Amino acid sequence: MEYLRSVIPVIESNYENFTPVEKNIGDYFIYNRELADFSAKTVAGKLFVSEASLSRFAKKCGFRGYRDFIYQYEESFAVNREDITGNTRTVLNVYQELLNKTYNLVDEKQVERICRFIAKAGRVFVCGLGSSGLAAREMELRFMRIGVDITSIDHGDMIRMRGVFQDESCVVFGVSISGESETVLFLLEEAHRRKAKTVLLAARKKPELDAFCDEVVLLPSLTHLNYGNVISPQFPVLVMTDIIYSGYLAQNKYEKEVLHDSTLKALATGRYRPMV
Incomplete structure (x- = not known):
């Protein structure tokens, strides 16, 4: 079993404190499942928010800024996960994800x-x-x-x-x-x-x-x-x-x-x- 560093639990634990714009940003990172171009300019254009909003979002999550946040976020993709197949494996993967979340919190x-x-x-x-x-x-x-x-x-x-x-x-x-x-x-x-x-x-x-x-x-x-x-x-x-x-x-x-x-x-x- 591998425990992965992830910022997702941090986003989730602060979610209720976000503004509507910050919740939109949070949802993007929570539900994203692939490695992409996460530069401030690209993400800001994709979400129709300002780069300053990305910076405020990152700081509210406890990071020094957006660059620090995205560095940690990309660590989540360091290990490729196999596709989930079958109900039993699905449940076990969810439990593993919960353990990963606990590890990060x-x-x-x-x-x-x-x-x-x-x-x-x-x-x-x-x-x-x-x-x-x-x-x-x-x-x-x-x-x-x-x-x-x-x-x-x-x-x-x-x-x-x-x-x-x-x-x-x-x-x-x-x-x-x-x-x-x-x-x-x-x-x-x-x-x-x-x-x-x-x-x-x-x-x-x-x-x-x-x-x-x-x-x-x-x-x-x-x-x-x-x-x-x-x-x-x-x-x-x-x-x-x-x-x-x-x-x-x-x-x-x-x-x-x-x-x-x-x-x-x-x-x-x-x-x-x-x-x-």
Whole structure:
């Protein structure tokens, strides 16, 4: 498996912050599948935009300018991909593309900061609704088995009420692919106001989230993927959960593996038999 450097996930995560002209430019690069003449003059003429618009678009994506952006974009074509044939291969290719997107979005320094949050926390909460709630439960199961005092919440009213009980000893994770779940954002705002550390896992980057999220972890988006509707929306969340879990496990690894093995032994013991 090859992981390719690509700017597509960066474009997608900033998409909602673009002007209509910038969205037109973004769509061109997202949906393009062939190496072509990407000079500013050629692309500007093809899209009926100014070269200055291309420069602003590139800078909004975090690049120094259009030339820097296009250099990274062309790297996506370094390895030729075979034509997709068959439903099974199609799905596997989409999963591989999601892994590539994760590779391009993950910030290892950010993961280290989040692991430090967890290590210092008295309690950890993770919340989400629908499929995000299922991913939250999986996160609880993973971290609970290595000694983290963690609780998952997937009911709207319970999520809102939990906001009242947060303090500086807590870390709160919110899972919302869209980044727009009012209930999840409400908990993060309330928790932040009460000095808890707050982390949002989302596929969209919005400036207003920085006001109450200590960390916004970007997830790959399913929106622009062919056959994206057959892929579980939990998948990007679970991949990022594993990355954070791996980073946290690496801290005092022996101690955490002992705790994990102890939970396995507890499960293998069988049901409790009362003494006669």
